[in-house]
Amino acid sequence: MSFNTSQYLIFFVFVVLGARFLPGRRLQQFFLTAASLYFYAEWNSYLVLLIVASAVFDFFIAQRMYDSGSAGSRRSWLILSLSGNLGLLFFFKYSNFFLTSLFTTQQWIGLHIFATAPHLNVILPVGISFYTFQTLSYTVDVYRRKLEPVRELPRFLLFISFFPQLVAGPIVRASDFLPQLANRAVILPRNVQIGFTLFLVGLVKKAVFADGLAPFVEKVYGQPHLYSSVPVIIATVAYTAQIYCDFSGYTDMAIGSAAALGFWLPKNFAHPYFSANITEFWQRWHISLSTWLRDYLYIPLGGNRKGVARTYVNLMIVMLLGGLWHGAKWTFVVWGAYQGILLALHRLYLNAVTPAEDGSSKFGKLRQTWPYRVTSVGVTLYLVLVGWIFFRAENFGDLQYLLHKFVVFDGFHRAYGIYLREALLTMVLIGGFAVLHFTSFRLGGLANRLANANRFAWCCGVTAGLFAVMILTPSRSPVFIYFQF
């Protein structure tokens, strides 16, 4: 069940009404858990058992770990939890990737252990990367004694399976969400209004922009060799807008759904395409993942506390694993490496210019000016655009071709099968997105402003959003991009 379907709308109204009128915290939370599991079962009823089993496993391990007296025992429980969670993730998401890589490697070195590429017939459970990271954060926090374990299984199950964020985040920390389950959620019209507004803004992003841009991107990235620079550049810019609108649209709908039910989920995006450097970009893009990687991987690896060389190594490890988290493909690993190199270069640059940052030097003063900021944003955006080519390319052959066409301009002479109308629509959508994204950036968030507007302005804004969704939603809507991760 996807957020952008009428099926979800009916389901959600039913859930809001149920949660509103059911008495008592326990009953309400039991109802929300059941609704969440039903929501997931709409994809695959068997894989619900995987979520439940994973949650029960961590529920008991966290308690044993917390109650253990010795550090060694606690460590053993932690290792068991990590092995269980990462083992499941590896099996379902990466086993075929590693088997195929193993097969390719043996061919390179001339071994013949496998005659054909081995393949396990497993399906990827939707959202496994998200809920695995969520349970990992819980057990690690309990291990660090930053958090007391939950003693009520239904409450813990609701934390893991809460439907708005189950499939594609944001990755919710136990320390943020569990306290919200201490009391019965109160469903107020004001919260529902805020949730409705956020949901609608997310729906516009997904249905109008992401889905509207998808056909052009699919056409060019599906067979890139048929196209010269101009279609490749348009498709890459379109993909840049598409992936943001798709993912942040999903997040807005998730946060909006949760808000209507009286829950708060963390912010996941903060106008990332207005970042002035790549470090800032990662502070604004998929915030719940980047902070998770920082707190549970980068800092435990030593962060920047173990010397300059180790800091760069840590950065690379984090970004390589971050790339691999997105999908079991080498192009994602290369994308992660690319981001790691950019972050390392930016850190080098910062180390070189920081003394001038107080504005006392000429360069320091230059850095305070708006042309410098605009140029920085432009350069960062260009680097991010190049990064999305790594992310979207189907294979290394396509990647090489697309990068070449993106960087070395060769005009518009090859554009097989592209109608003028399609190109025009894509440009209009890119332009519309740019205007709205900039307006939202200047206003500090369009959804927030709309949610807090007066009644007339709210009605006008919602009418415009509904009309845009009604008239501009394509007949076929691709699934959310991040569902595959």
Add this chain to the structure above:
Amino acid sequence: MKDDPAAPAKPLTWPVFLAQVAIACAVAFSLYAATIIWLVTPYVNEGSDAGRVVGVYEGYDRVLTGMDPSRRTVLFWGSSMIREGIDCRLLEMHAPQIAAYNFSVSGDIPYRRLVELPRVRRVHPNCVVIGVSYPEVFESRAPFEDQVAILPASAYAAMSADARALLEPRVTAIAQRSAWERFWWKRKYTFPALCWKLGLPDRSNPVPPGYTENLKSPFVYTQSLPATDLKKYLDSRAGCYPPYTESEVAQPAQSRSGRSLKLIVSELEAEGIPVELMNMPLHPLLNAAIATPRHEALRDYLDSLASPAVHVCDYQDALPAGCFTDLVHLNKEGRAVFTGLIGRQLDNASHPVLSRSSVE
């Protein structure tokens, strides 16, 4: 939910909130309906390829209304090859006793044409000339969604049981969509409709005004591709140009288009409507790429449909390269030559099928 410091002081009540949502939904829906009625529908009917399907479907009524009993009615069916290849006004000049109508639809295949059989029965023309080529015989694809969805469900309900049996489930599902579903589906034309309204061309050969209802000379292509480009194009594909040079199915009797064509011919024959199956001219470069056995397979299949009321003629190699805009479509000169050829043939008193039908 955390408290929002910027929240309005006045508490929002359920009735007020629900009323606001209801008003917004009602206004948005009204705007949508207005856009569909005043912007999209005129575009679909007058400026789109899908509108041509409607124009042709409703064209049978127009033919029936203006039928001249002293002239023989000849309908031309086919794809853009017929659209660009037959100029009915010119044909009528060659053969004044014939009232000719060009019922071509872009990308048409016999599978899609099945829906028009009840209509053509009502008109009962003196002859239906079906322009065929490799797609009409070898292709198994379904018609484009637009071509199916644009006609009302009642059009499909009127089809014969045999014709309905040929429709695959996806096509049947599209055909059975309710008017309400079609009302929502039409939003896909919003952007093209806007371009059309603003006078922005949506492709290199835009649909000319009056095209959708033009049953005489509905030409679209104005630009010819140089022969060197065509050769380069064929060379880049190593002479492979499906479904002309190859297709998923090797035998026409196995393809949906081939089976549909057979059903169309047999239903028209059963109604006493003579049929002319015309293998359309192709560019010499494409002809050179088509292997002889494949050409023979096409001819054999068409010949297998022949009968005293069904005549087959083969023009595949009839015209030189200068008559084409691309590999399959005729240009202005080609159209004049081909129309003249067909006009003279239909005008001949000893024409194998036309001579069988009498003028009422």
